[in-house]
Amino acid sequence: MFLHDKHLQFEAKPVKPDPLMAKRVQELIGGQYGEMSVAMQYLFQGWGVRKGNEQYKDLLLDIGAEELGHIEMLATMVGRLLDGTSIEHQEAAMKDPATAAILSGMNPQHAIVAGMNARPADSVGNPWNGSYIISSGNLLADFRANLNAESQGRTQAVRIYEMTDDPGLKDMLAVLIARDSYHQNLWLQAIAELEEAEGKITPGSFDRKLEREDIAFSLYNHSASSEESAEGSWAKGKTPAGDGKFKYESKVHVEGAIPELENPHPSLHSTKPKK
Amino acid sequence: MFLHDKHLQFEAKPVKPDPLMAKRVQELIGGQYGEMSVAMQYLFQGWGVRKGNEQYKDLLLDIGAEELGHIEMLATMVGRLLDGTSIEHQEAAMKDPATAAILSGMNPQHAIVAGMNARPADSVGNPWNGSYIISSGNLLADFRANLNAESQGRTQAVRIYEMTDDPGLKDMLAVLIARDSYHQNLWLQAIAELEEAEGKITPGSFDRKLEREDIAFSLYNHSASSEESAEGSWAKGKTPAGDGKFKYESKVHVEGAIPELENPHPSLHSTKPKK
Amino acid sequence: MFLHDKHLQFEAKPVKPDPLMAKRVQELIGGQYGEMSVAMQYLFQGWGVRKGNEQYKDLLLDIGAEELGHIEMLATMVGRLLDGTSIEHQEAAMKDPATAAILSGMNPQHAIVAGMNARPADSVGNPWNGSYIISSGNLLADFRANLNAESQGRTQAVRIYEMTDDPGLKDMLAVLIARDSYHQNLWLQAIAELEEAEGKITPGSFDRKLEREDIAFSLYNHSASSEESAEGSWAKGKTPAGDGKFKYESKVHVEGAIPELENPHPSLHSTKPKK
């Protein structure tokens, strides 16, 4: 169950309107790694946690609820970045080159569809999509997804921070960037704990003897013209999981035949064999 | 530039047809974490690597090319799992309950659209989508995405391995699972190397003083009714990044006001203020 | 800002597992009119409410937060409907026709992707999509969207109620259906209030003289073979908005010419005129 507090957790006030920044900030709301993604990812993961892992469940729901508040802060920011933008008399306005550049570059849906409010979409207008998130029931796999999301999210927030000179927008981004720092630390910590319990190769419960262990340590050189990767730390020495030794194979190991597939039943009306 | 070798890298021959397994195996081809995703993710990352990081570029292109071959193995497997499946006289066939269950459960597009071949789609028929992948130019962030992809992918392959008794399908999955093991080790290693160089909080090049460091170490308790997460290793002690100490705040820190947004220009024809 | 309470607002316990009902119940989570849609729609609308309409804002955030809890109840229900479902030895299992029908019909992503948990997707597996929702800044338009969403949502919940005999699932649906009843009443009331203030044709602030009022009251008969619609209450008499009288035109009013478009610049390399 969820409760709402009308206070923003942190302030979201730009010094002045900027419809182009409003467009860019949308990436942090409804992009692949925006706040809608982390909120929904943590909540779905949390709702799926099973008996005996209540601590992880609580953690996921804590952070999921926090991220809902981040969508709110960003939506408020976008609304204010669009404040005061008028859509009237664009023909006249287009005569001023500076205004023209802003009008031609702003997201038309901010005006036409949303009445100068945020959209559940990214910076080029793709609507947010459930396929951005993952909740697999395997928490080590999922916490790695979470670490990735916070790493990508912080990178994007930092890039937007560099784009703006607005102190109000910078202040809010400084908050989001700091929280992404914490969340990276958090998932690093939770990952370490699970790796300790289950091993570094996930899922750890699968009997390694059932996989083809003879090919589980080799880097195959699929490059005809170069072997830079051969010198990497992933090509020799002990593996991080401690389960074996890396190998480099400069010629790809091939076992399979050239495949021949049977012709399908005539009722499929596929192409008949030429010979 | 790419070259093709008509040999499958590893064999892909089921012992007998099974249209339901063909449907499920599609997840490994065109799902969020299927082979199309890892192939395209590694290639786009590789193409974007900049001067001075040739080793990472070579690595990404090696593995990207390998994954293209995995799509091929899986597509061949799906074609063979569908071999011998007839679509004729389904009305008669539906009288046998075992056949009926298979016919009603198989992916209709395997027959109608693809003529008993694989589709660039997942196990419920969603077409593969470019928004499944990431290539950010920040390799630490991206290698974490890669580790996640291999972790999710191996979990899914393992689950499908458990579903089948077909020794041919099991053999091919044992190959894919082993390669996912190697790829997890590989990205763990490459991540460790980059964390060593740039720190664990990514992007490491952003001046930490610009973020709100005072709020960069706290877990906020957003749960009204429980505090299990307070006892976690992410709530006290040194952070994995070594940049500070975790804190737990049982009451959420709030700084923001209740937001009031200005009314937009009348040309937007939004709702007027009630009072 | 959001807070979470770990108690479900209402209970979500089926009497026994049922993977087929789990698949169907997904429509209420991630379908076009599922709880993700109403939650996100109300929250985005609420965040966009401007100064002077705080009462509507509070209302939208109240209901938006409630709907987040409904996703949670449904996700919990799906997890439990999948409990005890094993994916092992499906070949053997498929020999029992009743089991075969369930296995062939269940959503494969419930097992392979989500580990027997809910997905942010609908009953055929389409991921939830931001384009399902609307927040236009015009509250009369948006409340009509909300009334529609609750009408469609209740219809879908009622249909699923009819499909199941499980008393636990029926109990939870009886809760959701009741809340949809309240929400229909609620939006009917709020709509009446706004129609009172702004008129029934939205947006009410647009000067009617600027539209082509001479064609604003006619039903054009676009059907060559029948005129049943001519007898409807929408074809004669006073309009509900009280702005005029309905007219029926059995022959479509046509003003336009046959359009001729200029040939584009040769740099487009479009087809040249034949004559």
Place this chain on the structure above:
Amino acid sequence: MFLHDKHLQFEAKPVKPDPLMAKRVQELIGGQYGEMSVAMQYLFQGWGVRKGNEQYKDLLLDIGAEELGHIEMLATMVGRLLDGTSIEHQEAAMKDPATAAILSGMNPQHAIVAGMNARPADSVGNPWNGSYIISSGNLLADFRANLNAESQGRTQAVRIYEMTDDPGLKDMLAVLIARDSYHQNLWLQAIAELEEAEGKITPGSFDRKLEREDIAFSLYNHSASSEESAEGSWAKGKTPAGDGKFKYESKVHVEGAIPELENPHPSLHSTKPKK
């Protein structure tokens, strides 16, 4: 069966080209509430109307056919707004700031993909999508969807009307806005008729005793910090449906327990319980 008349129903001639307006006008063609949506929504609803409701069927097919003609008018308008736009020598053209703003803001697919014609997409380029429409078989629910669509559509058309000074474009929009006025009146009327027959809570055929009537009239206060919504007309007094009295509950009614989900079968390889 459909017939086409090459005359546009109403004229669609801008006074001069304007690629930026062409981009914006796309929202009315292929947006969530564009003419493709209403055309397809009315047609699918019409095709699904069952015996005894021929009048509604005729109405839906009349309006559906009319909306097909609106797509045509808008597509013609977009073609003409793009007429005369050249794509050559953009480097030179970019030296003039006014031209530069137009070139940088125009939809690149108008030139590259469509050869200066309309696209089946919205103003930011998202292709039209079948999930924009609804046809449920419950006409009261669907007519509410239709009323919403006409309300959103008119709001968007009005906003675009405000953006342009082109008398030809304004004339065509004045037609579309007038038709949206009629269509709002029409659906209001048809809704009133169905509400009269079936009650205001849809579907009216579901036995109200089966839902949890004790919770069907309450507004729950999910806001920790404010109670503005308590004073609304939806929080006290008789409901619009006449089925009871509104209640306000300042503390959310909670019945559910903290959920515990069983651990899934080991074959899923999900995370094991920590304790």
Place this chain on the structure above:
Amino acid sequence: MFLHDKHLQFEAKPVKPDPLMAKRVQELIGGQYGEMSVAMQYLFQGWGVRKGNEQYKDLLLDIGAEELGHIEMLATMVGRLLDGTSIEHQEAAMKDPATAAILSGMNPQHAIVAGMNARPADSVGNPWNGSYIISSGNLLADFRANLNAESQGRTQAVRIYEMTDDPGLKDMLAVLIARDSYHQNLWLQAIAELEEAEGKITPGSFDRKLEREDIAFSLYNHSASSEESAEGSWAKGKTPAGDGKFKYESKVHVEGAIPELENPHPSLHSTKPKK
């Protein structure tokens, strides 16, 4: 402008209900090559035809209007294939294996969302999408798209014809298949006419000297292990366009260097060069 005639152009009456066939027939309505695709493709192409090509415009609008009627026939067919399907008491029904197979395999959205009517979606439930269609302004290119659409569409209709024994469904498919035959002949003819006028390489208006003609006739052998394609008629002899002679190059011609990309500005916070 469009007019509707309530008569179906051809009959659409199955002998008996069949929810599984209803699911499959959806491919012909809302699939990539379903009737929604051809209808919208022909209409958008028709609306975009420019002055001097009125004959093609008329043709496209004739066929586009015809295809709208095909959607209608198929939607009616789906409604009838679902007629008499009850959703009640599924638990009891699942005890009969034949019924169980049907219930588990039917499209749940047919019942839950559409009330036993057609959906604007394909046979696995993906909603129809504007990106299925093309209208480029180059009619030779577009007529090739049309020929492809009719070829794929006829193949799919033929496959569904093979799946059913229902004489009513077979009759309607025999109509659609015959029309697809005509439409293939039609586009073959129109293509021949345009190839006559503009040449076979489209767009024919592009000065061939501007392209790299030295590499415009070679098949490069990208296969490391086989050269079957070398013997094809596309590898030697005169080209069909009559513009040169085919060549086969058993070793891929390579001109490019190994690319080195400059490091982006530090404000992007991408990975720094390792060396």
Place this chain on the structure above:
Amino acid sequence: MFLHDKHLQFEAKPVKPDPLMAKRVQELIGGQYGEMSVAMQYLFQGWGVRKGNEQYKDLLLDIGAEELGHIEMLATMVGRLLDGTSIEHQEAAMKDPATAAILSGMNPQHAIVAGMNARPADSVGNPWNGSYIISSGNLLADFRANLNAESQGRTQAVRIYEMTDDPGLKDMLAVLIARDSYHQNLWLQAIAELEEAEGKITPGSFDRKLEREDIAFSLYNHSASSEESAEGSWAKGKTPAGDGKFKYESKVHVEGAIPELENPHPSLHSTKPKK
């Protein structure tokens, strides 16, 4: 199995950066007819070729592998077109109108998401989608799809060629355009070969007597106001397939009745018959 050679097949070096061209060039990477589409289409088709058609398989895999290299060339080009673009201090930069136009028009995801690299998306930002491609198992149908793809692709490349004055970009496009010329010739040739073997109406294996041959040669005039199409070569004379004679019917042939659909079971809670 695939191998990679780090050399670009052809050079991809613009003379200077141009973020707007980078946005447009994306259409050739991840658009409906971009290189991702042709690469994946040829590979899926190739993997699905059955025994006896090895020559077509080899051909498809040759060209598929070639197209993978084209994605690479284009991705490299986009990276370089973005080189040197800084995102800092945009507020200051916006004061120069020429820079402002570029900044407002560039794809924000190039900076924020991809760190100045290519995206798997089109020129307006839609991610590449598996539904762009077809592999039906019927090679005549599929080769027509391929001919269409190369025709659309060449048209788009030519249009972009016209937009730029950059000699480096023009050089690379001159390569792609030449290859599209070859590929059109190639598919024309392969199509002719298959038409020779199977006839021009595909699938040729379907017994023509089973279709409604009486309606397989007529163009129906669906236009109320014009008959230009009656004079076309598709309306009289021998068909290209040589299977009959074209007919023109100025009045549409109608066989069907006005459909009446039965009312669904009450458990669907659809609208009851009015009369």
